Amino acid sequence: MTGFRAVRGDQRALFRWLMLIGIGLRLIWAIAVPVFPVSDSEAYDQFARTLATHGVYGWSAEEPTAYWAVGTSALVAFTYLFTESYLGVVVLNLIAGVMILALTFHLARRWFGESVGMLALGLVAFWPNLIFFTSVLSSELFFIAGLLAGLVFWQRPHGHPVANLLLAGLIWGLTSYIRPVVLLVPVALALVDLVQGPRRFLHRAVQAGVIVLLIVLAAAPWSWRNQRVLGAPAMISTNFGANFWMGNNPQSSGGYMELPAEVATMSEIERNDYLKDQAKQFIREEPAAALRLLALKLVKLNNRETIGVVWNEQNLTALIGARGVMLTKIVATLYWYLLLAGALGGMVVIAGRSGIAAALFNQPVSLWGYFTALHVVVVAEDRYHMPSSPFIAVLAAVALHRVWINQIRKQDRDEPLDIDPDCRGRERRAESLSEKGRAGA
Template structure:
């Protein structure tokens, strides 16, 4: 995708200043706020400890699991080889944060030019929620970084095309160990080329098929492990059925809920199959309620951005009190609303300059749409919109550039 907007000069010093600001904010946050695992973080910590102490991925040496994807705990377990503290977790998050900053800039530069790249970097650099996650043991930052790293090589304009495709597929394959939902990202990107004509689309679809195959091959060792340990093949994790059921059952509010009591005696694979079947049955028998839940989940996915505060809340409350915690949630959600509005405005700008179809068939919109559709169908919480953060920032950067152009009186070609 070639940039069609006017290109501004990009002084290297401006890039480095923004990068340093973004990393300084993350380091300062890490110094001020200790890591305290809660919710899913506690599970990741326990799995990492079991890996280090027993060489088994599970709650204990006698309880192997694949309910959560192994990648996050595997990375954290590596740090536990050197320290029992959470310093390694923070370092990993800082590395992921650095990747997110630099790769967001790189992709914005490729897709829309320097006029969008620098604002996109600035928006990600000071994004409160992304900063707050520096002290959270979770999969979010790792998954975003892996997704962006693969995108760098997807249809890269330089280098060997076959090698770039292989690198993209393998990187996304490794990212699948963090979240297997990466599997259909190449398919989503192929759909972008629908408006480029049948020949271009067939070529891109073929490349997407190759990337999907590479992801599956990269995930194959863990699939075989699950076959051996759990008695049935599962690509990476066994929690799809649970998440699908949470978002699609008569008592669902679209978000997290406790699993039904009848699954407590089932094996992981049996539970996954049973809950998947129950969710499908609900969709068939009550399509009206299912449609209402889809709308509810769409709102639930985008109506706030407080998870970074919530998962740091215990430490923050002792530092800044209840009012400070409430204020942090308001700041984070307010920033989210601004970027959400900016991203929608960016789509309008693209539509006016390139045509209505181009406003929807471009990489950042398609990826945002993919992660949105996935969780609108399955289960929704505000944390699940985080993989779309870089793409929302890039679209908002397009709108910012247009606003700056109008204010300065410049006319775009």
């Protein structure tokens, strides 16, 4: 275990280096690849500029909306009060990126120990897709940062329990303005304690219920705004029906598709309700087809990781050409496959150490499962697995740590031991290993 102790002895320096590398890679990317809004990014940009100029969230001052959650555009609108450029977007993405790096380490250390935390930090620091999103105007990095920040206070071992609960609810309440899907995160986390017995589960379920209530209360002002502007108290956004329909209709491929022509003249609320009812009707009338779509969406959710390249493609093509773009997509997807395999391996490691129940009922697996199930039911694209990224990195770090420990043990077994009753042999061996380490360095 000599190498293991060496890392722990210099853990602060290692943490700083990994953080600096992660931040440096994101800065280099942001300098090399400017922000160029496309797709949803273009909508967020327009909403932010309307909000900054007119104080109205919509395509224009006369077209208020709640189709997309307001949080991302509100954050970006704040930067537009100081500059019309996308510098503020990059700064916000860098702040979110730093939070993701630091909080992934913090949570992995809490769950699995210092060494797993360092490995998880390294995996996130070098994760191509998370780097690429530094130059994308989107909700992804903001949502992941808010999700992790609230998770820090969930079951926090230090501080006052009630204060921790309130802080988790407040942070996730604010995060709901970025993506409302955070609403059921406390429920997914409470399910972890199912295997701990009814009393423990009931206690955790009550905590989850309190946090859900806090999220709803935090979202209440925007619900009231939607009631006043749109005529119905939609909690945050009005796009659930559209997304649900995209993933559940006779023509669906499981991913994004254009909305049907008949909804063009409907209000946002009418459209949301109509498409939600159409999706439910499809599931009731064609359950076999709906099940096939579930399987298709599971594949579509995980079969690649190219969205960070696609949403940077125009500026990236000018920088490295079409072949370079294709190579970048391949590298990003290969990294995704490796981490996906590593995360599954991490679950196997946990199962071997603590049993199958422990492998299935833990916080990173629960949250990975929640976001997977959500989009398998609704609609799937590779961008929708991004909220699971920190948890996949943590589980992959568990597997890497096991490989590392096994390798160290193998090296220890292969080293000839000097048997010495007064322990001088072990001291000489330790000195020898230390000298080898310095020579290798």
